[in-house]
Amino acid sequence: MQQYPENHQEIVRELLEGKFILYNHPLFVIIYNNALYYKDFFSFSFGYNLIVRNDFVYLTSKESKEKLSRNIVIFLSALCYELNEEGRNFKLLIENSIFDYDEIYNYLQKSTFKETIESIIKEDLDKFLNRLNRINLIEFTDSNKHKFKFTNAVQVFFEYASELAKRKIMEQNKNEDSDQSKYIPK
Incomplete structure (x- = not known):
């Protein structure tokens, strides 16, 4: 039988409910110390990415429909x-x-x-x-x-x-460059 980290069910429940687990919460240390395990667990089990930062952890998904x-x-x-x-x-x-x-x-x-x-x-x-x-x-x-x-x-x-703004600026620059290329003789 597989041995799970301490408070595994609570960790899974909290993260699947969309919570950020903050550094001052006891679950944070467990997740942080078992980061590779939990990254693999959430990826394999749910297709989610576990993001582990120094001050909080959370899940992301490209398929999310939550608003x-x-x-x-x-x-x-x-x-x-x-x-x-x-x-x-x-x-x-x-x-x-x-x-x-x-x-x-x-x-x-x-x-x-x-x-x-x-x-x-x-x-x-x-x-x-x-x-x-x-x-x-x-x-x-x-x-x-x-x-x-x-x-x-x-x-x-x-x-x-910030990422959205950068993408928008890149799109605008790309469109401006393609508009200007119309006037360059070939």
């Missing part, structure tokens, strides 16, 4: 846009600040992307933030859940947005 990641990117994009419009360093704020529920609610209500935000967050903001807390993307810092901070896992979404 939460997309909704998180849209939510963060709108929030960053509104913070930037006020001249604030949105990346620094997201990485280091404690946010108040009312502050976020007001940003989203006055946002130029209000309709888009409302369409992706079909439930109310409370439920959306609770979902982000369940997957360890945010941590509530008070008992009534009015204040929260983003965890280091938010970096995944910044990196994704």
